[in-house]
Structures are given as structure tokens and as C-alpha cells.
Amino acid sequence: QKLASIPKETFLFGSSPIQLLPRLSEKLSPDGKVKIYAKREDCNSGLAYGGNKVRKLEYLVADAKAQGCDTLVSVGGVQSNHTRAVTAVATASGMQAVTIQEKWVPIDPPLYDKTGNILLSRIMGGDVRLNQEGFDIGHKEATNKAFEDVKARGGKPYYIPAGASDHPLGGLGFTNVVLEIAEQEKTLGVFFDTLVVCSVTGSSHAGLIVGAVAEGRGRKVIGIDASGKPEAAKAQVARIARSTATLLDPSLEIPDDAVVLDERFHEGIYGIPGPSTMAAIALAAQTDAMITDPVYEGKSMAGLIKLVEEGSIKAGSNVLYVHLGGQPALNAYSSYF
Numbered sequence: 001q002k003l004a005s006i007p008k009e010t011f012l013f014g015s016s017p018i019q020l021l022p023r024l025s026e027k028l029s030p031d032g033k034v035k036i037y038a039k040r041e042d043c044n045s046g047l048a049y050g051g052n053k054v055r056k057l058e059y060l061v062a063d064a065k066a067q068g069c070d071t072l073v074s075v076g077g078v079q080s081n082h083t084r085a086v087t088a089v090a091t092a093s094g095m096q097a098v099t100i101q102e103k104w105v106p107i108d109p110p111l112y113d114k115t116g117n118i119l120l121s122r123i124m125g126g127d128v129r130l131n132q133e134g135f136d137i138g139h140k141e142a143t144n145k146a147f148e149d150v151k152a153r154g155g156k157p158y159y160i161p162a163g164a165s166d167h168p169l170g171g172l173g174f175t176n177v178v179l180e181i182a183e184q185e186k187t188l189g190v191f192f193d194t195l196v197v198c199s200v201t202g203s204s205h206a207g208l209i210v211g212a213v214a215e216g217r218g219r220k221v222i223g224i225d226a227s228g229k230p231e232a233a234k235a236q237v238a239r240i241a242r243s244t245a246t247l248l249d250p251s252l253e254i255p256d257d258a259v260v261l262d263e264r265f266h267e268g269i270y271g272i273p274g275p276s277t278m279a280a281i282a283l284a285a286q287t288d289a290m291i292t293d294p295v296y297e298g299k300s301m302a303g304l305i306k307l308v309e310e311g312s313i314k315a316g317s318n319v320l321y322v323h324l325g326g327q328p329a330l331n332a333y334s335s336y337f
């Protein structure tokens with residue numbers, strides 16, 4: 001189908017693993033009525049700890065190469081996984097990377113701008129530029145100057161928005177993930193009726209929605225907001241889902257009720273963990289040794305836990321927790337533990 005015809009790079013090991021989480025399942029559903037599995041996008045690539053952005057960037061780097069670009073320009077917070085992934089895929093592709101790292105999180109824990117993701121970008125030789133601009137999931141000004149700088153030095157820049165989300169190709173990676181899950185289900189002999197995923201700039205969530213609607217098997221996708229700005233995030237998810245659907249199949253309609261964003265777990269602000277996030281990180285780590293982070297996956301894990309405990313995810317469900325990565329930032333948040 002159309003998706004297979006769109007050029008993409010190969011940055012992944014292959015399909016990312018799906019694993020049962022037996023001890024977390026036991027803890028949350030002692031009667032065994034709900035089975036919890038994880039789709040390990042955090043283990044999807046050898047490029048600098050992989051993650052959801054590497055999955056998306058397979059399409060954007062192919063586009064950059066097709067345009068003859070030699071430098072990827074993007075933006076994120078100081079501990080952005082996205083800018084680390086942009087630096088990784090650029091480096092692995094023999095390209096340059098310029099990343100704008102902004103003050104998206106109003107905190108200054110010890111070594112916050114020296115460890116974790118930003119350290120990895122520096123080790124890979126990225127051109128890392130810090131500024132004091134605040135958080136927003138939209139397009140940011142400072143990338144324009146970086147773009148012009150690259151041109152001034154004779155480079156050919158390719159602009160990638162925050163999270164590689166608000167971009168024509170941003171939703172393709174996670175649309176493809178649903179096809180990959182469907183293949184893996186055949187081997188596993190299970191159907192995941194519910195996918196739970198963290199949502200911030202929205203194209204991971206949006207791609208899963210497009211894949212689920214297109215396959216028409218009633219698979220439910222629940223986004224857990226970690227942006228702290230759920231209204232803007234939900235609108236961006238819907239917009240990306242609809243533009244991705246149109247790109248793949250103009251007749252594919254994304255109904256409003258396919259865009260589900262649970263706003264209860266962002267703990268009031270992007271990038272700062274609260275009690276439910278810290279408890280969720282501990283539970284996943286102390287059951288199946290699955291490590292989640294305080295900015296993203298800790299919040300979607302808190303969502304998964306609550307949805308099962310309150311019965312929103314019903315008995316008989318096979319739930320797939322889509323783990324998008326994020327662990328490198330843990331070292332910048334060590335003071336929270």
C-alpha cells in the first residue's frame with residue numbers, strides 16, 4: 001500500500017520487541033483478567049539508544065537526502081531525546097546536526113545541561129546551541145537563525161520541527177508501527193485491543209491512530225498527555241492524524257472519537273515529575289525491571305496503571321504499552337530519586 005512506497009532509511013534493528021510484562025500484569029490485575037505487554041521502541045535501534053524519534057526520522061532523513069541536504073536542524077529542551085536522535089541519525093548518515101536546546105523545563109538540577117541526552121549529542125559531535133526560550137510544541141524561532149548559519153557556511157540545511165511531529169512525514173513512522181504490531185500478533189497469537197502511548201508533540205500518537213483506523217479492527221489508542229498543554233496537544237494530534245491519513249489514502253476519515261488524550265497525568269507541567277510519575281517509574285522498574293523516564297514514559301505508565309486499576313481498561317483486555325524511550329534523561333533527574 002501507499003506507505004510501503006514512501007522512501008525511508010533503515011535505522012532500526014528490525015521490528016521492535018513486544019514482551020509480556022508478567023509481574024506488572026499480576027500487580028495491576030491479580031485475577032489475571034488484564035494482560036499487559038510492552039512494545040519496546042526504546043530498544044528499536046543501535047543509534048544512540050534509539051527511541052520513537054529514530055522511528056520517525058527514517059522518513060525525514062530519506063526526504064532530506066532526496067533534497068540533497070547535508071545538515072539536520074532541529075529543536076528541543078535541554079534534555080530532549082528528539083535532538084539526541086536527530087544528532088544520531090545525522091551522524092550515522094554522514095550528515096551534520098545543529099540542535100537548539102531551549103529552557104523548556106524551568107528547573108536546574110545538578111548537571112542538568114551536562115549529562116543525559118545533551119551529553120550524548122556532544123559526544124557524537126553535534127553542534128549543540130543552548131538558549132533560554134520556553135516550552136512549546138509548535139515551531140520555534142531560534143531554528144531560523146541556525147538554518148541561515150548553515151546556509152552561510154555553504155551547507156544545505158533540512159529543518160525538523162520539535163519531535164519531528166508537525167511535518168508532512170511526521171506521522172508515517174507510527175502508522176508503520178501498527179502494521180508491525182499486526183504482524184507480530186500473528187506470531188504471538190494475541191490481539192492488542194488497547195494501545196497506551198505518551199503524547200507531547202503528537203506524531204507518535206497520531207501515527208498509531210491512523211494505523212488503527214485504517215486496519216478497521218476496533219483497536220483503541222489512548223494517548224497520555226505529558227505536554228501539560230493538552231488542548232494544544234490534542235489539536236496537534238488530530239491535525240497530524242488527518243494529514244497523515246490524507247497522504248496515505250484520501251478516503252481515510254479519522255473520526256473525532258479516535259483521538260483520545262487522557263489529561264490526568266501530566267502533573268501540571270511538561271518535564272517535571274510529580275508523585276504519580278515517580279510511583280509509576282518505581283512500579284515498572286520494581287516489577288519487570290522496565291525503566292521509564294520522568295518526562296515522558298513515567299507519565300504514560302502512570303496513565304496505564306490508573307486506567308487498569310479504575311477499570312477503564314476492562315477485564316479480558318490485552319493492553320500494549322508503547323514504550324517510546326527517554327531513559328538517557330534519567331541521569332539529569334537523579335536528584336528527584
Ligand SMILES: Cc1ncc(COP(=O)(O)O)c(CNC2(C(=O)O)CC2)c1O
Pocket residue numbers: 051052075076077079080081082083162163164165198199200201202203204205296297324325326327
Ligand atoms: C521518550 C519520549 N516519549 C514520548 C515522547 C512524545 O512523543 P511525541 O512528541 O511524538 O508526542 C517523546 C517526545 N520528545 C520530544 C523531545 O524533544 O525529546 C519531542 C518532545 C519522547 O522523547
